[in-house]
Amino acid sequence: xxxxxxxxxxxxxxxxxxxxxxxxxxxxxxxxxxxxAGEPDYDTPDNIKxxxxxxxxxxxTKYTAAGGTPDLKKAIQEKLRRDNGLTYGLEQIIVSAGxxxxxxxxxxxLLNAGDEVLIPAPYWVSYPDMVLLADGVPVIVPTSAENNFxxxxxxLQKNITPRTKVLVLNSPSNPTGSxxxxxxxxxxxxxxxxxxxxxxxxxxxxxxxxxxAKFYSIAQFSDKIRAKTIVVNGVSKSYSMxxxxxxxxAGPAYIVRAMETLQSQSVSNxxxxxxxxxxxxxxxxxxxxxxxxxxxxxRRDYIVGAFQKIAGIQCPCPQGAFYVFPAVSALYGxxxxxxxxxxxxxxxxxxLSEKLVAVVPGIAFGDDNYIRLSYxxxxxxxxxxxxxxxxxxxxxx
Numbered sequence: 399x400x401x402x403x404x405x406x407x408x409x410x411x412x413x414x415x416x417x418x419x420x421x422x423x424x425x426x427x428x429x430x431x432x433x434x435a436g437e438p439d440y441d442t443p444d445n446i447k448x449x450x451x452x453x454x455x456x457x458x459t460k461y462t463a464a465g466g467t468p469d470l471k472k473a474i475q476e477k478l479r480r481d482n483g484l485t486y487g488l489e490q491i492i493v494s495a496g497x498x499x500x501x502x503x504x505x506x507x508l509l510n511a512g513d514e515v516l517i518p519a520p521y522w523v524s525y526p527d528m529v530l531l532a533d534g535v536p537v538i539v540p541t542s543a544e545n546n547f548x549x550x551x552x553x554l555q556k557n558i559t560p561r562t563k564v565l566v567l568n569s570p571s572n573p574t575g576s577x578x579x580x581x582x583x584x585x586x587x588x589x590x591x592x593x594x595x596x597x598x599x600x601x602x603x604x605x606x607x608x609x610x611a612k613f614y615s616i617a618q619f620s621d622k623i624r625a626k627t628i629v630v631n632g633v634s635k636s637y638s639m640x641x642x643x644x645x646x647x648a649g650p651a652y653i654v655r656a657m658e659t660l661q662s663q664s665v666s667n668x669x670x671x672x673x674x675x676x677x678x679x680x681x682x683x684x685x686x687x688x689x690x691x692x693x694x695x696x697r698r699d700y701i702v703g704a705f706q707k708i709a710g711i712q713c714p715c716p717q718g719a720f721y722v723f724p725a726v727s728a729l730y731g732x733x734x735x736x737x738x739x740x741x742x743x744x745x746x747x748x749x750l751s752e753k754l755v756a757v758v759p760g761i762a763f764g765d766d767n768y769i770r771l772s773y774x775x776x777x778x779x780x781x782x783x784x785x786x787x788x789x790x791x792x793x794x795x
Contacts, residue, residue, distance in 0.1 A: 404530070404531055404533075407527070407530040407531065408527040408530055408531055409527060411523055411524060416432075416434035416746070416750075416756050416757070416758050417432065417434050417435045417756070419750065419756065420432040420434060420435075420750070420756040423750075423754065428754050429754055430750075430754045430755075430756060431754065431755045431756065431775075431779050431782055431783035431786065432756045432775065432779075433755065433756055433757050433758075433770075433771035433772050433773075433775065433783060434756045434757060434758050434772065435772055435774070435775070436572065436635075436720075436721075436772055436774070437634070437635070437638070437640040437774060438635065438638040438640075438690060438694075438720070438774045439774055439775050439776055440638045440686070440690050441638060442637060442638050442639050442642070442675075443637065443638070443679075443683070443686040445678055445682050445683055446637060446639065446675045446678050446679045446682070447675070448678075449674055449675045449677065449678035449682075450671050450672070450674060450675040452674070453670065453671045453674035453675070454671055458670050458671065458674055459670055459671060460670060461666060461667055461670070462667045462668070462670050462673060463667065464658050464659075464661045464662035464666065464667050465491075465492040465493060465654070465657070465658040465661065465667075466491070466492060466493025466494075466646070466667070466668060466673060467493070467670070467673050467674075467677075468488065469673075469674075469677050470493055470644075470646075470673045470674075470676055470677050470680075471488045471491045471493065472488065473676070473677045473680040473681050474491050474493070474646050474648070474680065475487075475488060475491060476680075476681070477680050478491075478629070478648055481604075482615050482617075482618060482629075483618055484615065484617055484618065484624070484629070484648070486648045486649075487651065489651045489654065489655075490648055490649060490650065490651050490654055491646060491647070491648045491654065492646060492647050492648075492654045492657050492658055492661070493644065493645070493646045493668050493673060493676075494644075494645045494646065494647065494657075494661065494665075494668060495643045495644070495645070495665050495668045495669070496632060496634065496643040496644065496645045497600070497602045497630050497631060497632035497634065497645030497646070497647075498524060498645065499643075499645060499661075499665065500630045500632075500645045500646065500647040500657075501524075501525075501528060501598060501600065501630055502528050502531075503647075503657045503660050503661060504564075504598055504628055504630075504647065504653075504657065505528050505529055505531070505532040505534060505564075506531075506532050506660055507653065507656040507657055507660055508532075508563060508564055508596055508653075509529065509532040509533060509534035509563060509564070510533070510534075510563075511533040511534075512533070512534075512535060512561060513533075513534045513535065513561060513562075513563035513564070514534065514535045514536075514537045514559060514561040514562045514563060514564075515529045515534050515535070515536055515537060515562075515563065515564040515565075515566060516537050516539055516554070516557055516558070516562060516564070516565045516566065517529070517536050517537065517538055517539065517566050517764075518539045518540075518541050518547075518548075518549045518553070518566070518567075518568075519538045519539060519540050519541060519763070519764030519765055520541070520547060520571075520573050520574055520723065520760065520763040520764050520765045520768065521538070521566070521568070521763055521764050522568060522572045522573070522600070522763070523758075523762045523763060525566055526538070526764075534563070534564075535561070537557055537562070538764055539553050539557050540764075540765075541553070543712075543714055543725065546576045546714075547571060547574040547576040547723075548576055548578055548582055549567070549586065550582075551585055551586070551589050554586070554589060554590075558593070558595070562595055563595065563596060564595065564596045564597070564598060565590070565595055565596070565597050565598070566597075566598050566600065567586075567597060567598070567599050567600065567616060568599075568600040569583075569599075569600075569601070569613075569614075569718070570603040570604070570606055570607065570611075570613070570716075570717065570718025570719040571603075571718070571719060572602075572603065572719055572721060573719075573721050573723045573758070573760075573763045573768075573770040574714070574716065574719075574721070574723045575714075575716020575717060575718050575719045575720075575721050575722065575723065576716065576717060576718070577607065577611045577612075577613065577717040577718040578614065578616075579614075580612075580614045583614055583615075583616045583619060584619050586616065587616050587619040587620060587623040588619075588620075590623065590626075591620060591622045591623055592622075595626065596626050596627070596628065597616060597623070597626060597627040597628070598627075598628050598630060599615055599616050599617060599627055599628065599629050599630065600630050601613075601615060601629060601630060601631045602630065602631055602632055602634065602635055602645075603635055603718055603719040603720075604631060604636070605635075605636045605687050605691060606635065606636075606691055606694065606718050606719050606720055607691070607717065607718045608691075608694075608695045608698060608716070608717060608718065609695075609715075609717060611717040611718055613718075615627075615629055617629050625650060626650075627649060628647050628648070628649035628650075628653060629647065629648045629649065630645065630646070630647045631645065631646060631647075632644055632645030632646060633645075633676045633679045633680065635720075636679075636687055637679040637686070637687070638686075638690070639672075639675070639676070639679065642669075642672040642675060642676070643668065643669065643672060644668055644669075644672050644673060644675075644676040693777075694720050694773060694774065696777070697720075697773040697775075697777055697780050698715070698716060698720070698722070698773055700777070700780055700781065700784075701713075701722055701771065701773050701780055701784060702715045702716075702722060704781075704784040704788070705722070705724050705784070707788070708787065708788050708791050709791065710726070710728040710729050710791060710794075711724050711725065711726055711728070711729070711791065712724060712725040712728075713725070720772055720773055720774040721770050721771065721772050721773070722770070722771050722773065723760070723763075723768050723769075723770050724768060724769060724771070725767055725768055726742065726745060726760075726767070726768060726769055727766075727767040727768075729745060729791065729794060730745075732794040732795060733794065733795055734748050734752060734790065734793060734794055734795075735752065735793075737752075739794070741759070741761065741766045742759035742760040742761050742766050742767070742768065742769050743759045743761055743766075745757075745759065745769060746758065746759040746769060748790070749786075749787065749790060752790065753786040753787065753789065753790050754786070755783050755786050755787060755790075757769045757770065757771050758770040758771075771783075
């Protein structure tokens, strides 16, 4: 018996695969340095855990409304107004089982077979596969390091067709760490204002900004663009709550209603206990976020400086998120103990097998010339891992 055709269209998440490989080696007692995981190494703050415990003790352990509890929706509403200057009614906000599921739901309710989705590359690994699962067509739009890996109006003009239905924007970016400047977002907004194209604005790394970079949502630039933009965010990264699985989206009410219908027939609702914790995360003490960002900036500075000392690797300095995306194609064609490094897959494989350093190959993000490393791990791991990579590169012939 055959599986559904849609299963054959998609690949398993490469970032999760790298994390699983690293975990398997660690289970064997190997001293693995894991730069693959896209989650902070900090524990969830105590005030958030206490809110979850209190919810359990009070019996808040049943189903909730499919689109989230009123209390959490109000907290999200307050956050969007406070931090982003965006005003939404509660009927325009949905809580999901992670920001990832919010994006998955959006593709399911927005796309018909053959509809095209513009995805700037490098991109988060899941965007194209989510589009394929919705019978859409991912249109990959290459960007360049020279342009800070940002989409341009020229890129849009070259790639928009009558079938274009959605544009995906991700700032700060996974994997590059680039952050769109306000003038660039404004130009994109003005270009798209009168076109029938939805915008999914993935803002999950909003608080992770360095060196004076500031965050702007494209939904801020006009009422017209806000009416076709769906803002996606969550608590996973900012509050080190990746396993709690709470994300949210805000946008036109008719889109949110469709997402709620889909959610009611799939996951039913986000976990009640995790929603109670998310209320405390959004409304409570925010000092843990600042401490984490400060630590990440120090790690970013170290890792970029260390790469600058390794011949053959060029590492742009990211403005946001918690990843570096160094260019490594100058190493291709060389060998390590007889293993030829033909591309990012071979490089990542050799680093893991020979140096026990887990990185994600750039080909998973749409650009084989790079690898991605997360610096959301301890300073000791960053230092040890970069030392191992330097040794590996030094021994290439």
